[in-house]
Amino acid sequence: MKKIAFIIPPTVELLDLAGPVQVFTEAKFYGFDIAIEFYAYQQKPVSTAGLAFGELANYKDARLNEGDLLFIPGMDCEYVRSKEFKYEHAYFAWIKECFQKNIIVCSVCNGAFALGEAGLLNNIKCTTHWRRTEELQTRFPAAKVLTDALFVKDGRIRTSAGISAGIDLALSILEDLKGPVFTHKVARGLVVYHRRSNNYQKESIYINYRKHINPMVHKIQDYLIENIANKNNIKLLAKLVDTSPRNLSRVFKEKTGVTILEYLTQLRLENANILLTNTDYTLDYIAAQCGFKTAKQLKRILKNKY
Structure with missing residues (x-):
């Protein structure tokens, strides 16, 4: 220990x-x-x-x-x-x-x-x-x-x-x-913002798009992180924060610089990269855990990004 x-x-x-x-x-x-x-x-x-x-x-x-x-x-x-x-x-x-x-x-x-x-x-x-x-x-x-x-x-x-x-x-x-x-979960439990030092170069989806103070967008980001494998649609997300799908899409893009879909895709990719380090997991399993429809879709997105 x-x-x-x-x-x-x-x-x-x-x-x-x-x-x-x-x-x-x-x-x-x-x-x-x-x-x-x-x-x-x-x-x-x-x-x-x-x-x-x-x-x-x-x-x-x-x-x-x-x-x-x-x-x-x-x-x-x-x-x-x-x-x-x-x-x-x-x-x-x-x-x-x-x-x-x-x-x-x-x-x-x-x-x-x-x-x-x-x-x-x-x-x-x-x-x-x-x-x-x-x-x-x-x-x-x-x-x-x-x-x-x-x-x-x-x-x-x-x-x-x-x-x-x-x-x-x-x-x-x-x-x-x-x-x-795991660190995002701990930081959220402490109700603190996880900041990185200015000489830390590694990017993270859990930090880079949270440099705002909008509570509605924070709530959506937290929900997506915790429900990454679910079928998330804009109507469901808008209902969670009691607003219209159009307004949520507008505010999310304004505060983060990316669309909800782009943010969710990056979340899934980062989680997939973590799971890929475990050689016991199949690509089909990883795709399912991260909310991708098929392993083929995951492979295509990984290839396009990297």
């Missing part, structure tokens, strides 16, 4: 911690078999909001294996600049040991400074809260600090910008592990 370990530092920023934790908790709800663990390097840490934590296991008790994830949330800036933080040499050495064991090391906000103290940002693209990017670059000159990224992935190092960007990073990691369909 994959483990995701969170190290709770003194003066932790609550949302830096709670955001990614909730993403993976929601993923567990939807069936992702993971263990979420919590550790500290000082007893009974207190958040910047004044909320105290109870007894936590020491980080040295963590038993992490290759492929597991280590999350380091952000802290109060004055603490990050203090001698107390800089003298946590044993903790920083442990972070480096984790990285050397092929564990994926992630930071939220100024948690990146802990990665820097561990020597993990040399020649690495990274980011932090926009107020701290200049300070991060000054303190760790060998780092390649990006100033305009939600999050950055460079090898086994993952860093994110301030506060809510930790949610974006966690969703991106989840997408790598479980795919876009």
Whole structure:
């Protein structure tokens, strides 16, 4: 079972911690078999909001294996600049040991400074809260600090910008592990918009056509994603949102840039591409699961697109 370990530092920023934790908790709800663990390097840490934590296991008790994830949330800036933080040499050495064991090391906000103290940002693209990017670059000159990224992935190092960007990073990691369909389901359960970093080039039907705030169109998109194999017609869809077929078609195209049919076809194609990675599935089975009439139709559409 994959483990995701969170190290709770003194003066932790609550949302830096709670955001990614909730993403993976929601993923567990939807069936992702993971263990979420919590550790500290000082007893009974207190958040910047004044909320105290109870007894936590020491980080040295963590038993992490290759492929597991280590999350380091952000802290109060004055603490990050203090001698107390800089003298946590044993903790920083442990972070480096984790990285050397092929564990994926992630930071939220100024948690990146802990990665820097561990020597993990040399020649690495990274980011932090926009107020701290200049300070991060000054303190760790060998780092390649990006100033305009939600999050950055460079090898086994993952860093994110301030506060809510930790949610974006966690969703991106989840997408790598479980795919876009599962991640969309988790994001919808959290009632958040799944955003990708501006240096992430892979396209996704689940994200690219949702850069709008129209609730009617969002409802139709969610319905189509969850009923991809059904026979969907414009009259049924219009009835779901209590409007006319003509108005729905007009608004959908206006907000997304594509027609409902074009959107549905791309949804089906993306789902088909995911299923095609499983060699046990026949083309007939995949076509049926994705709402295509026949395997021949699926082959023709795949050939035209790719």
